[in-house]
Amino acid sequence: KQEVTQIPAALSVPEGENLVLNCSFTDSAIYNLQWFRQDPGKGLTSLLLIQSSQREQTSGRLNASLDKSSGRSTLYIAASQPGDSATYLCAVPRDNYGQNFVFGPGTRLSVLP
Amino acid sequence: EAGVTQFPSHSVIEKGQTVTLRCDPISGHDNLYWYRRVMGKEIKFLLHFVKESKQDESGMPNNRFLAERTGGTYSTLKVQPAELEDSGVYFCASSQDWPMNSYEQYFGPGTRLTVT
Numbered sequence: 001k002q003e004v005t006q007i008p009a010a011l012s013v014p015e016g017e018n019l020v021l022n023c024s025f026t027d028s029a030i031y032n033l034q035w036f037r038q039d040p041g042k043g044l045t046s047l048l049l050i051q052s053s054q055r056e057q058t059s060g061r062l063n064a065s066l067d068k069s070s071g072r073s074t075l076y077i078a079a080s081q082p083g084d085s086a087t088y089l090c091a092v093p094r095d096n097y098g099q100n101f102v103f104g105p106g107t108r109l110s111v112l113p
Numbered sequence: 114e115a116g117v118t119q120f121p122s123h124s125v126i127e128k129g130q131t132v133t134l135r136c137d138p139i140s141g142h143d144n145l146y147w148y149r150r151v152m153g154k155e156i157k158f159l160l161h162f163v164k165e166s167k168q169d170e171s172g173m174p175n176n177r178f179l180a181e182r183t184g185g186t187y188s189t190l191k192v193q194p195a196e197l198e199d200s201g202v203y204f205c206a207s208s209q210d211w212p213m214n215s216y217e218q219y220f221g222p223g224t225r226l227t228v229t
Contacts, residue, residue: 004155034218043117043204044156044220089156091218099144099208099216100158100169 002027002094004104012110013080021075021107023090028068030092034101035064035075037086044089047075080111115139117221119205125227131193134224138187138207144168145188146208146218147180151201159203162188195228202226 003026013019023033031052036044048057048064050073056065063076073090087108091101118137126132138145147159159178160170164185173180177196182188192199202225206218 032216036220043222044206046217046219049217091156094158099218100146100161100172101148101156101218102158103148103156105155 002030002092002102004090004092004102006088006090006104006107008107009105010108010110012112014112015080015082017080017111018076018078019080019109021077021088021109023073023075023104025071025073025092025102027092027095028071029095030068033064033066033073033090033092035062035073036089036091038089038106039086047088077109080109082111082113084111085109117205117207117219119203119221119224121224122222123225123227125229126195127229128197129194131191132195132226134190134192134203134205134226136188136190136205136221138205139209139219142207142209142219143185144208144210144216144218145182146206147188147190148204148206149201150204151198156204159190192226195226197228200226200228 005024007022034049035047050057050066061078066073087106089106091103120135145162150156158172161168162182179191202223204223206220208216208218
């Protein structure tokens with residue numbers, strides 16, 4: 001059974017810092033992993049999708065890496081800004097066939113001005 | 114291009130009543146998913162449509178929940194009769210089949226259901 005954990009549960013940093021969010025999953029037979037952000041009362045915004053054949057993806061100040069063998073992914077945010085404050089979620093498919101995502105509990109990020 | 118839309122944004126009903134949630138996926142997306150988050154828990158998968166067919170409904174909690182996707186476009190999720198534990202936020206997502214094995218999911222804003 002696929003289980004996803006995220007560390008830390010919450011993080012507060014001053015503006016400008018670089019930070020790393022961690023995601024771990026138990027079943028490494030996945031074909032992709034997706035990172036989302038959720039603002040309070042809003043839906044999920046897709047940040048990055050990493051295919052199983054890739055090791056990392058970049059979008060602007062965001063960089064996500066994937067290590068399937070160890071069941072880990074990290075989301076690196078460079079030069080954090082107050083607008084980055086949100087909850088960050090990672091999700092992986094339940095198995096290597098289905099598309100139904102298993103979500104982690106999220107990391108609540110606060111970037112202080 | 115319009116994103117995934119959901120209606121209503123918020124619904125408050127009494128226990129035992131019926132509620133129908135609607136989701137309009139991104140145009141051209143054959144895959145449509147329903148998820149929900151109940152208070153204090155992670156987002157959980159409910160079911161997955163490919164066009165009008167149910168590909169996976171393993172996450173549906175019980176037979177009080179009925180999902181349909183007639184014509185392979187929008188989808189509805191009906192809860193009948195609603196129970197207190199059904200309260201939560203119901204999300205819809207959609208994805209397309211290409212590029213191959215991409216399946217990047219795009220989520221709607223969610224419907225907040227409150228059962229009193």
